[in-house]
Amino acid sequence: MRSILLVALGGALGAVARYGVALAGLRWGGPGLPWGTWGANALGCLLIGLVLPLVRHDDARLAGVVGFLGAFTTFSTYSADTVLLWETGRRGLAVANAAGSVLVGLLFVGLGLVIGRRLAAG
Incomplete structure (x- = not known):
């Protein structure tokens, strides 16, 4: 149950952050390209690259990687999986x-x- 709550908390925060980035993308970039999606994906990839080697505690990984980044962008997980396959x-x-x-x-x-x-x- 603890794991589920950690993922849910991180996911709620990630979803709110994603919404904020989407609004900022519209405000700064206009309606042409989906700038918010690009921004969230790029930032999510940067964050997962920073977090994976640094965070060792399971609770932090559940809340931060699975929850927050999972809600913020699944593109970061897909990208990290691909890079890790390549590196190995x-x-x-x-x-x-x-x-x-x-x-x-x-x-x-x-x-x-x-x-x-x-x-x-x-």
């Missing part, structure tokens, strides 16, 4: 993870849009 010599898996995640994400968003639009149309 599993380069084929790293490339497959990088390319496959993007491809599957695009395909599933497209599929979701098709299904959602059909449901919305009645």
Whole structure:
């Protein structure tokens, strides 16, 4: 139960932070590109890179990495997983993870849009 509460607390803070970055992106960059998403993903990647080697305590990892960064951006986790695969010599898996995640994400968003639009149309 403690682990769940730590993840929930970190997740709540990460979601609020993500919302703040999204608002800042709109304010500073305008509605053209999704600047808030870019900002959250870049900052999340920087933070996970800083945190992973420094934080050893399980509670801090649960609240900070799984909770906060998980809610702030899953892109940071995907990126960290890919880099760690590369660093441990599993380069084929790293490339497959990088390319496959993007491809599957695009395909599933497209599929979701098709299904959602059909449901919305009645």
